Amino acid sequence: MLFFTGSCIHQGLDVREMSRRINDVMSSGYKNAVRLVRTEMNFVSNQAAAESFDEAGILYYEFIAVLDNRTSKMCQSRDGEVYPMSEKSVGFNYPPLHPRCRSTVAPYVEGSGRLGSRIAKVNGKRLHVPESMTYSEFKEKYLTAGNKTALSNINIESTLKKMAAQLEKLTPEEAAAIRNYTQVLERSELIQR
Numbered sequence: 736m737l738f739f740t741g742s743c744i745h746q747g748l749d750v751r752e753m754s755r756r757i758n759d760v761m762s763s764g765y766k767n768a769v770r771l772v773r774t775e776m777n778f779v780s781n782q783a784a785a786e787s788f789d790e791a792g793i794l795y796y797e798f799i800a801v802l803d804n805r806t807s808k809m810c811q812s813r814d815g816e817v818y819p820m821s822e823k824s825v826g827f828n829y830p831p832l833h834p835r836c837r838s839t840v841a842p843y844v845e846g847s848g849r850l851g852s853r854i855a856k857v858n859g860k861r862l863h864v865p866e867s868m869t870y871s872e873f874k875e876k877y878l879t880a881g882n883k884t885a886l887s888n889i890n891i892e893s894t895l896k897k898m899a900a901q902l903e904k905l906t907p908e909e910a911a912a913i914r915n916y917t918q919v920l921e922r923s924e925l926i927q928r
């Protein structure tokens with residue numbers, strides 16, 4: 736399987752095409768094939784990372800989980816953890832930890848700290864957060880119920896302001912129709928809470 740995936744990468748095929756080919760060969764379900772390819776690709780790229788760390792004399796690596804709401808509990812708990820390269824163990828503290836794992840690793844140099852930013856995804860939108868932010872910090876700040884409400888409140892407020900500005904340019908009939916619509920929106924928001 737490893738050889739098969741590797742040769743596909745060289746041919747420049749995407750995950751779907753690779754999955755279809757593997758599906759043909761193994762006559763397994765399409766979903767199973769996708770799962771295999773994704774896990775296999777994660778394995779290959781993280782093994783390549785390990786080789787380059789070894790070559791560069793890097794002694795530690797940092798486990799990096801994807802910051803969105805699909806991340807497994809397993810990977811959430813490992814996010815931001817630093818391990819010696821000598822103790823790396825695939826499936827335990829080195830990705831992939833499980834099928835469909837999306838976690839990666841970064842070289843860690845003692846005393847350099849974590850600078851820059853990392854990408855997170857909230858409600859389908861990408862945003863940059865500090866490099867030092869761990870999954871649990873991310874969850875607390877962006878994924879907890881209280882903050883979800885805060886985010887949607889901001890959107891509603893700005894939408895209502897824009898609508899109010901436009902009301903002034905409309906005929907009385909159009910304005911009345913939109914005011915009516917706004918009230919319906921506000922009422923449905925109250926119902927959702």
Ligand SMILES: [Zn+2]
Binds near residue numbers: 807810833836837
């Ligand atoms: Zn994972």
